[in-house]
Amino acid sequence: MTTQVPQRVPVPLDAPLPRFLVARQRFVDDAVRDPATALAEELRRVGAERLFGPGQRIAVTAGSRGIDQIATVTRALVSWLKGRGAQPLIVPAMGSHGGATAEGQLEVLASYGLTEAALGCPVRASMEAVEVGALPSGYKVYCDRFAFESDGIILVNRVKPHTILVGELGSGLLKMLVIGLGKQVGADSIHLRGLQENFLPATRVALARVPVKLGIALVENSFDHLSRIEAVLPDGIEEADRRLLALARSYLPTIPFDPLDTLIVLRMGKNISGAGMDPNVIGMHRRLGGPPTREIGRIVALDLTEESHGNAIGVGMADVITERLRGKIDLHATAMNAVTSGFLGGVKLPLALPTDREAIALALKPYDPARARAVVVRDTSHLDTMWISEPLAKVAGAMPALVVEGPPFELRFSPGGDVIGGP
CATH class of the missing domain: 3.40.50.11440 (LarA, N-terminal domain)
Known part of the structure; x- marks a missing residue:
């Protein structure tokens, strides 16, 4: 008996997703001017x-x-x-x-x-x-x-x-x-x-x-x-x-919500963190093992930065990725980093879906869209602005360092299924 592998993972493109609001963390920008x-x-x-x-x-x-x-x-x-x-x-x-x-x-x-x-x-x-x-x-x-x-x-x-x-x-x-x-x-x-x-x-x-x-x-x-x-x-x-x-x-910026059902990371890469996604943000246990240091049900990573030059170390900390990200991986550069650092788990390839829409839908599949605790971030280094789902917006009201801006909105996608815009 031959098992047929589907060309596309059966995730409905019209699967309902949570609505989001913009959340901004109050940070002091004491940058060196000269x-x-x-x-x-x-x-x-x-x-x-x-x-x-x-x-x-x-x-x-x-x-x-x-x-x-x-x-x-x-x-x-x-x-x-x-x-x-x-x-x-x-x-x-x-x-x-x-x-x-x-x-x-x-x-x-x-x-x-x-x-x-x-x-x-x-x-x-x-x-x-x-x-x-x-x-x-x-x-x-x-x-x-x-x-x-x-x-x-x-x-x-x-x-x-x-x-x-x-x-x-x-x-x-x-x-x-x-x-x-x-x-x-x-x-x-x-x-x-x-x-x-x-x-x-x-x-x-x-x-x-x-x-x-x-x-x-x-x-x-x-x-x-x-x-x-x-x-x-x-x-x-x-x-x-x-x-x-x-x-x-x-x-060090953090994501001020724990637990999360789903974290959507628009991009990962070596210029973001030595591990692609910063374990100090997503949970050190995803890098080193051991008891969970924070609870995130599923992480979906959508893209790899050009500055990574194909080095996708840390991709194994995600649960779902896109075919776009997978296609940018330089296996040699990634393997060299994994062998040198000993971070072999960081190069395991998660399930890759054809579009952002499908990858996000799969990551959110176990959760009721009206109750899902979900966050969208540009990457794990830039956390001053993020998109948070409506249930988290209610929690954020008690956080003085967080400003939530409405009204709620739905994620927008291109005809090809890629996220439009970002935090």
């Missing part, structure tokens, strides 16, 4: 001019994340170094991202405007790394060869909560040092041996043996706008990472 001036003031504050001189080759790190104003900050830093006679060069510091190839990492940097033409200095990409030390656990510490052989390194990175690391350290300058500059071999090594337990000892080995001269720590606010630039001397990097992580956590 990043170049703020950077110059920070460099003066720590006396950075005494650290750099004529002819010195200074490696400036650049990562794979979409950081607000990163091209402006990097360009200003390069200009400042050249003004002191130094010879800056940009070094990709992104572990195995970009498909674990030099060409792929250059492509990632170019998508953020970090090119030789835009910055006025060379960009040197290589996957070659130098072993600089080891831990008793067997973890070996590596550093990008261009950076290691330079006269000094400036670490530039955003400080924010990590998708694996818990506690007082997350993504920041130290992560850029041991994982970003460690290239694929370094990232592989630390994830294999255990990131949480080896991270801090590895950073201390690296700081002792790698020519780090300065750190530039960046913090974004709840609107993903650059709100803090801080220059840090090497002996203060660990303290700064801890202190600024607490600040970054205070800015």
